[in-house]
Amino acid sequence: MENRKVIFERPRSMTEARTHYCPGCTHGIIHRLIAETIDELDIQDKVIGIAPVGCSVLAYNYFNFDMQQAAHGRAPAVATGIKRVLPDNIVFSYQGDGDLASIGTAEIVHAAARGENITVIFINNAIYGMTGGQMAPTSLVGQKTQTSPYGRDAKLAGYPIKMCEMLSALNGPAYLARVSVHDVKNINKAKRAIKTAFETQMKNKGFSLVEVLSSCPTNWGMHPIEALKWLEENMIPYYPLGEYKTLEEVK
Amino acid sequence: MEKVLMKGNEAIGEAAIRAGCKCFFGYPITPQSELPAYLAKKLPKIEGGVFLQAESEVAAINMVYGAAGAGARVMTSSSSPGISLKQEGISYIAGAELPCVIINIVRGGPGLGDIQPAQSDYFQATKGGGHGDYKLIVLAPSSIQEIADLVMDAFDLADRYRNPVMVMGDGALGQMMEPVAFKEPSAVELPPKDWATTGMKGRKPNLINSLYLDPEKLEKHNLKLQAKYKEIQEKEVRYETKYCEDAELVIVAYGTTARIAETAIRQGRAEGIKVGLIRPITLWPFPTKPFEEVINSVKQFLTIEMNLGQMLEDVKLAVNGRKPVHFYGRTGGMVPTPSEILTQIKKLAGGE
Numbered sequence: 001m002e003n004r005k006v007i008f009e010r011p012r013s014m015t016e017a018r019t020h021y022c023p024g025c026t027h028g029i030i031h032r033l034i035a036e037t038i039d040e041l042d043i044q045d046k047v048i049g050i051a052p053v054g055c056s057v058l059a060y061n062y063f064n065f066d067m068q069q070a071a072h073g074r075a076p077a078v079a080t081g082i083k084r085v086l087p088d089n090i091v092f093s094y095q096g097d098g099d100l101a102s103i104g105t106a107e108i109v110h111a112a113a114r115g116e117n118i119t120v121i122f123i124n125n126a127i128y129g130m131t132g133g134q135m136a137p138t139s140l141v142g143q144k145t146q147t148s149p150y151g152r153d154a155k156l157a158g159y160p161i162k163m164c165e166m167l168s169a170l171n172g173p174a175y176l177a178r179v180s181v182h183d184v185k186n187i188n189k190a191k192r193a194i195k196t197a198f199e200t201q202m203k204n205k206g207f208s209l210v211e212v213l214s215s216c217p218t219n220w221g222m223h224p225i226e227a228l229k230w231l232e233e234n235m236i237p238y239y240p241l242g243e244y245k246t247l248e249e250v251k
Numbered sequence: 252m253e254k255v256l257m258k259g260n261e262a263i264g265e266a267a268i269r270a271g272c273k274c275f276f277g278y279p280i281t282p283q284s285e286l287p288a289y290l291a292k293k294l295p296k297i298e299g300g301v302f303l304q305a306e307s308e309v310a311a312i313n314m315v316y317g318a319a320g321a322g323a324r325v326m327t328s329s330s331s332p333g334i335s336l337k338q339e340g341i342s343y344i345a346g347a348e349l350p351c352v353i354i355n356i357v358r359g360g361p362g363l364g365d366i367q368p369a370q371s372d373y374f375q376a377t378k379g380g381g382h383g384d385y386k387l388i389v390l391a392p393s394s395i396q397e398i399a400d401l402v403m404d405a406f407d408l409a410d411r412y413r414n415p416v417m418v419m420g421d422g423a424l425g426q427m428m429e430p431v432a433f434k435e436p437s438a439v440e441l442p443p444k445d446w447a448t449t450g451m452k453g454r455k456p457n458l459i460n461s462l463y464l465d466p467e468k469l470e471k472h473n474l475k476l477q478a479k480y481k482e483i484q485e486k487e488v489r490y491e492t493k494y495c496e497d498a499e500l501v502i503v504a505y506g507t508t509a510r511i512a513e514t515a516i517r518q519g520r521a522e523g524i525k526v527g528l529i530r531p532i533t534l535w536p537f538p539t540k541p542f543e544e545v546i547n548s549v550k551q552f553l554t555i556e557m558n559l560g561q562m563l564e565d566v567k568l569a570v571n572g573r574k575p576v577h578f579y580g581r582t583g584g585m586v587p588t589p590s591e592i593l594t595q596i597k598k599l600a601g602g603e
């Protein structure tokens with residue numbers, strides 16, 4: 001017994017609650033990456049998270065630190081209010097693609113443009129999960145959803161928004177990266193990006209955002225493994241992974 | 252106390268600062284823009300002061316939500332179309348029981364309307380506006396002095412009840428200048444903000460939220476809110492009555508309209524007409540007591556508003572069919588004149 005060493009345990013920044021996410025949904029993995037990062041940076045006592053509207057609206061049940069729940073899309077504004085009042089705290093929002101890239105486009109663009117010293121974890125699963133699989137601004141051309149039953153037609157519904165590319169045109173952001181969680185190698189990369197994003201904020205460098213390509217097996221109508229394969233083969237070509245902006249100082 | 256000559260909008264800013272408000276988020280709109288301009292000058296000079304022009308009213312009110320949740324004394328201001336946009340956030344703030352002060356310098360509507368004084372946001376302010384069963388405390392000053400006093404009180408009320416408080420004026424009150432003496436901030440003890448999200452530091456996590464997926468729990472939350480609103484109704488009603496002792500006709504009016512009505516009342520009195528005034532200062536909770544005090548002696552009521560009959564409904568509820576309630580209103584940013592009101596008074600006084 002004495003020789004046994006703990007090599008894997010629950011991050012302090014996560015509660016013991018079981019998540020409500022569907023089997024195979026990658027929201028849970030991303031939660032864990034955030035919690036591990038907060039533990040490693042030892043900021044649990046001063047972090048304030050913001051839960052979105054969407055499947056992850058209950059994130060506050062799983063994270064073990066102060067949280068505010070925000071109206072649909074408004075998390076960057078809520079984060080701004082908190083951070084301006086408590087500049088020494090670490091403030092992050094967790095937002096889906098419907099939340100961030102549709103109803104909350106104004107809020108995210110302006111928080112980024114202001115160089116607001118907050119961190120945004122942006123979950124891009126190319127669909128509205130919680131409301132039952134409608135087309136998201138990030139749904140791919142040709143992707144079938146409840147509200148694009150014949151496949152997204154760019155002539156009717158426009159083209160999917162590439163948030164990292166769009167935000168990288170602004171002067172405000174200090175760190176923008178797109179990662180994926182479809183395999184272990186990429187999960188590790190995602191963890192590093194999330195850590196860099198939080199460190200960017202801790203160094204007062206300004207706005208940081210990590211876009212995480214995530215799966216929604218339920219609303220994509222796929223087996224979880226098939227979903228990860230679909231993500232890799234269809235999402236990554238349209239949403240290339242990598243760092244879109246990194247201030248020299250945060251490298 | 253020293254009196255200074257100030258514009259209504261600026262007096263609001265100064266009163267807020269004196270009440271300990273260090274934090275403002277807003278978006279420009281006439282006729283309230285002098286207020287953010289005043290705070291943009293002053294707040295950055297105060298330690299911990301925050302002034303931010305948001306990208307929209309929607310963002311501004313959500314910044315208020317965040318800052319209030321983080322424990323700050325925070326204010327926002329706007330005018331009618333902007334307040335419409337803020338309703339989403341106001342419902343969330345009321346649901347999450349966060350204290351904040353919202354200034355509405357009302358202008359004519361609906362739609363883009365105009366930039367002249369109006370009182371057509373009465374329903375929006377007192378009956379909800381956003382979704383759900385919630386109430387704002389709504390204060391309606393009628394002079395620059397009263398604006399300053401009520402803005403300071405508003406912060407205490409907000410903190411005591413963990414509820415948004417709206418101070419509702421109109422374009423005329425925002426724009427005009429009057430002498431004002433700022434009172435000392437109240438020294439009353441308010442409940443500690445131990446619910447605020449400030450980083451957990453040794454305590455359990457705090458959560459600011461308005462989501463209760465279980466309907467039984469949401470009903471319970473709503474009943475708790477309702478009990479709070481009842482307490483506010485019992486303790487925080489404010490009004491003023493004038494010339495009511497022998498009045499046969501009582502005018503009900505608030506804000507700017509009440510001031511104009513008072514001039515007309517004095518003129519009517521000079522002509523021997525027994526006319527009095529009930530001026531609600533809290534529009535919610537609506538004062539019913541002054542109606543009970545005069546209901547037996549008064550023959551009729553006349554509600555006057557700068558809209559087409561919104562407070563009228565609350566007056567009718569208070570009177571509850573016991574006496575006739577008449578209405579006179581101008582709308583679209585038109586301000587009734589004393590002589591118009593005197594004509595109404597004479598018509599009613601002579602018509603019996």
Ligand SMILES: Cc1ncc(C[n+]2csc(CCOP(=O)(O)OP(=O)(O)O)c2C)c(N)n1
Nearest residue numbers: 053054055072096097098099127128129130
């Ligand atoms: C103002 C408003 N509009 C619409 C909704 C309904 N709604 C809830 S979740 C959601 C979509 C969320 O999708 P996304 O942000 O992609 O997150 P996911 O569920 O996919 O994780 C919508 C439209 C709402 N709650 N509020």
Ligand code: SF4
Nearest residue numbers: 021022025055129216
């Ligand atoms: S609906 Fe999709 S995004 Fe939501 S929990 Fe299920 S798999 Fe995850």
